[in-house]
Amino acid sequence: MRFVLAIVSFMLAAVLMGYGIAQQTILATPDEVSVSTETDGTAPLTVVDGAAFNAYEGKQTISVEGPGRIVAAYGRTTDVVAWVGDASYNLVTVDPESGELVSETITGSEQEVPDPYASDLWLEDYTADLSLALTVKIPSNVSFILAADGVEPAPNAVSLTWPLDNSTPWATPLIMGGAAVLLLGLIFLMWAVHHMRRSGGPRRKPQKMPKVPKKPRYRPSKRVSRGSEASTIKTTTRIAIPVLLLSALVLSGCTVTSSPGASEVANGPTPGPTSTSAGTETLPPAASVRQLEKIVARVSAVAVEADEDGDADLIKTRFSSAALEYRLANYTMREADSAIAAPIAIPDGPVQLTLPQQTESWPRTVFTIILDEADTTVAPIALFLEQASPRENYKVSYAVSLEPSVVFPDVVAASVGTSRLDKDSALLRSTPTEVALDYAEILEQDVESDSYLDFDPEGDSLRVNVGLAVKNKEKSELSSTATLTYGHELGTADPIAMSTIDAGAIVAVHLYETKEAKPKEEGSAVTFSGQTKALSGISITETGIKSTYGDQLLFYVPAAGSGEKIVLLGYTQGLVAATELK
Numbered sequence: 001m002r003f004v005l006a007i008v009s010f011m012l013a014a015v016l017m018g019y020g021i022a023q024q025t026i027l028a029t030p031d032e033v034s035v036s037t038e039t040d041g042t043a044p045l046t047v048v049d050g051a052a053f054n055a056y057e058g059k060q061t062i063s064v065e066g067p068g069r070i071v072a073a074y075g076r077t078t079d080v081v082a083w084v085g086d087a088s089y090n091l092v093t094v095d096p097e098s099g100e101l102v103s104e105t106i107t108g109s110e111q112e113v114p115d116p117y118a119s120d121l122w123l124e125d126y127t128a129d130l131s132l133a134l135t136v137k138i139p140s141n142v143s144f145i146l147a148a149d150g151v152e153p154a155p156n157a158v159s160l161t162w163p164l165d166n167s168t169p170w171a172t173p174l175i176m177g178g179a180a181v182l183l184l185g186l187i188f189l190m191w192a193v194h195h196m197r198r199s200g201g202p203r204r205k206p207q208k209m210p211k212v213p214k215k216p217r218y219r220p221s222k223r224v225s226r227g228s229e230a231s232t233i234k235t236t237t238r239i240a241i242p243v244l245l246l247s248a249l250v251l252s253g254c255t256v257t258s259s260p261g262a263s264e265v266a267n268g269p270t271p272g273p274t275s276t277s278a279g280t281e282t283l284p285p286a287a288s289v290r291q292l293e294k295i296v297a298r299v300s301a302v303a304v305e306a307d308e309d310g311d312a313d314l315i316k317t318r319f320s321s322a323a324l325e326y327r328l329a330n331y332t333m334r335e336a337d338s339a340i341a342a343p344i345a346i347p348d349g350p351v352q353l354t355l356p357q358q359t360e361s362w363p364r365t366v367f368t369i370i371l372d373e374a375d376t377t378v379a380p381i382a383l384f385l386e387q388a389s390p391r392e393n394y395k396v397s398y399a400v401s402l403e404p405s406v407v408f409p410d411v412v413a414a415s416v417g418t419s420r421l422d423k424d425s426a427l428l429r430s431t432p433t434e435v436a437l438d439y440a441e442i443l444e445q446d447v448e449s450d451s452y453l454d455f456d457p458e459g460d461s462l463r464v465n466v467g468l469a470v471k472n473k474e475k476s477e478l479s480s481t482a483t484l485t486y487g488h489e490l491g492t493a494d495p496i497a498m499s500t501i502d503a504g505a506i507v508a509v510h511l512y513e514t515k516e517a518k519p520k521e522e523g524s525a526v527t528f529s530g531q532t533k534a535l536s537g538i539s540i541t542e543t544g545i546k547s548t549y550g551d552q553l554l555f556y557v558p559a560a561g562s563g564e565k566i567v568l569l570g571y572t573q574g575l576v577a578a579t580e581l582k
Contacts, residue, residue: 002192009185013178020174036159037092037101044113045089046154048144050077052094052101053136056162062144063133066155069148070132071117073125076284077143078360082390083121084145087113092158101160113150113391120295120393123288285356285417286364286387287394292354292414295385295394296370300348303327307342310335320386321397322493322510322552329535329550329576336534344401344572346381347372353408355498355506358417363388365420367498367506369402379404382554382570384496384508397493398508400554402570405459409556410501421497421505428505428557430454432495435555435566436509440488443467443513456565462551466513466573478517481524482544487514491550503559506569511551513573518544518581536578548577 033056039046053060064070074080087110095102117127123142126134146154287295299318306315310331319327330343353369364387372378384398412418424431430438438451446452446468457463464470475484491510498506519526519542527540532547552572558564 002188002195006185006188006192009181009188013182013185016174016178016181018178020171020178023168023171023174032161032163034159034161035094035099035101036157037103039090039092039103039105039154039156039158041088041090041105042111042153043088043090043105044111044147044150044152044154045084045087045116046092046103046146046158047080047084047089048092048146048158048160049094050138050140050143052092052160053138053142053144054140055094055099055160056164058162058164059135059137061133061135061161063131063157063159063161064146064155065131065157066148067130068152069127069129070155071115071125071127071147071149072132072134072144073116073119073122074136074138074142074144075122077141078284079121079390080143080145082362083116083119084108084113085390086110090154101158103158113147115150116145116147118298119391120287120291120298120387121390123291283358283360283417285414286359287354287356287366289351289354289414292356292366292368293349293351295366296346296351296368296383297348299383299385299394299396300346303346307345318393318395319397319399320395322491322550323396323399325492325576326399326550326552326572326574330574333531333534333575336537337530340531340534343574344381344399345372345378346370346383346396346399347374347378349373352380353411354414355411356414356417357420357498359420362390364394365496365498366394367496369408379570398496398510398552398554400508400552400570400572402554403459403461403568406567406569408569409504409506411498411506412501418499421499423495423497425497425505427503427560428497428507429560429562429564429566430557432497432507432509432557433490435507435557436490436495436511436553437488439509439553439555439566439568440511440513444471444486444488454566456567460568462553462568462571462573466549479526481521482517482519482526485516487516488512489514493552497557500556504562504564505557507555507557509553509555511553512576513549513551515547515549516544516581517547531575532578535575536580538578538580541580544581546577546579546581547575549573550576 035055048062053062062072064072075083086108088106088108090103090105092101092103094100116122117125119125122145126132146158148154302314302318305311307327312328312331315327315331316324327343330340333340334342347370350371350373351368352371353367355367357365366385368383368385370381370383372381379401382398382400382402383396385394386397387394421427421432423433438449439455441449442452442455443463443466446463471486478484489512491512493510495510496508500506517526517528523542525540525542526544528536528538528545532545533539536545538545550573554569554571556567556569558566
């Protein structure tokens with residue numbers, strides 16, 4: 001019986017170990033699935049639809065090959081389509097029946113487009129020569145755009161690869177279990193050999209010569225012997241039957257189920273886009289935090305170079321409106337007088353707050369606050385950035401230094417975005433236009449202004465620097481032969497208002513403060529120096545000079561009907577024009 005148990009153990013060990021090894025070798029399933037296609041023609045762009053990337057689950061690897069430079073970028077599908085516009089392009093999708101990549105050429109009116117690399121519209125972008133491979137995990141509403149340089153045909157070979165789960169979780173337990181059963185078999189074998197040696201080998205009863213039959217007689221001892229023999233046979237049978245049943249049960253219990261997903265890999269999952277639960281659709285934010293971080297870094301790099309060199313053409317690529325006017329005037333003054341300070345610097349991060357507009361159309365607006373880690377004594381900078389069209393980059397329209405003690409209102413998460421209000425919106429305590437004009441009156445009239453009580457004076461350093469008290473002091477220090485007159489008017493930049501959580505708004509307005517200095521009597525003259533002289537090119541005049549200061553003002557304006565006051569959050573002021581009076 002011990003030999004039988006050893007043999008059964010060896011057979012069971014061979015089955016377990018053999019099947020475990022086979023799962024990792026001859027029975028192993030593929031570890032990835034790949035589909036590819038080639039495009040032909042001269043279209044400058046190729047768009048790989050987001051549904052193609054989600055034909056299978058898991059991370060996606062896109063491989064692109066071409067004869068030269070390769071540009072690959074991805075963004076929301078709506079943004080990619082908007083950037084493509086009327087250009088001809090190759091559209092790569094997945095055939096729902098065959099599961100293969102297919103390509104078709106969409107003919108448009110444009111055969112050349114700008115280089116898409118480094119566009120502010122993309123979530124990420126890459127460039128390489130001849131070949132490019134990227135592993136990403138993008139949803140179905142995000143697509144890839146491929147190009148060479150916008151003029152040459154787009155790269156012609158595209159393939160997508162997904163990893164498959166071909167793990168064999170039972171392989172190691174089977175091999176280890178087989179080894180354990182093999183060890184048990186060896187123990188049974190050694191036990192059987194040892195027992196056989198101790199008993200002197202197998203024994204047999206010696207055969208006797210047949211005797212002459214005798215008359216039968218009663219032999220009690222023989223009956224007892226036969227009964228004992230029968231008992232021995234019965235006991236042996238009782239032991240053998242359970243052992244055989246146990247072996248059969250062990251063998252039947254060792255049937256190993258296939259690893260999870262094995263049938264799916266063998267048959268191949270049906271390609272198709274990943275389904276999303278239905279719900280109320282809201283407009284997406286104009287830009288993500290990651291996008292804005294890259295945009296801010298690019299804006300900062302341009303500002304640093306342009307400010308250092310006074311490069312008007314370069315600064316126009318990233319600044320517009322009131323922010324551009326302020327810098328161009330500063331460049332002109334510094335060219336005439338190097339002692340004049342440079343404009344406020346734009347740090348490259350970190351981005352402390354991101355508030356994008358909810359929109360899928362253009363123009364788009366994003367508000368952000370940036371800290372300066374290099375100089376913690378510098379106040380944070382608030383920027384309003386606007387993108388006029390899909391192929392244009394974001395430009396800074398307002399750049400404002402925040403007040404030191406400002407408490408910023410609560411805003412929605414960057415992943416949600418907010419709405420941009422109209423410049424004459426009645427949803428606020430005062431419209432953005434009214435806020436600009438009412439605040440200008442306070443700077444000139446202080447407590448005599450009708451709007452004085454609508455604004456919070458606490459922490460308002462602009463009133464301290466250019467308010468009524470300062471203006472009266474300038475008049476008193478002026479020569480008795482000259483006069484000084486102050487005024488104000490709306491600036492040329494459009495107001496911007498972005499909603500906050502409490503139905504108020506962050507509002508940026510542009511205001512011009514004017515100052516006219518002219519002689520009282522004919523024949524007398526007024527002299528100028530500093531910024532006014534540098535910008536106007538005039539040091540003395542008999543007619544006078546009108547100086548215009550551009551104020552970029554940032555306010556928190558409460559909701560209509562609110563008892564809260566309007567708060568100045570920050571400002572940037574600078575001389576933007578100086579002309580001789582006629």
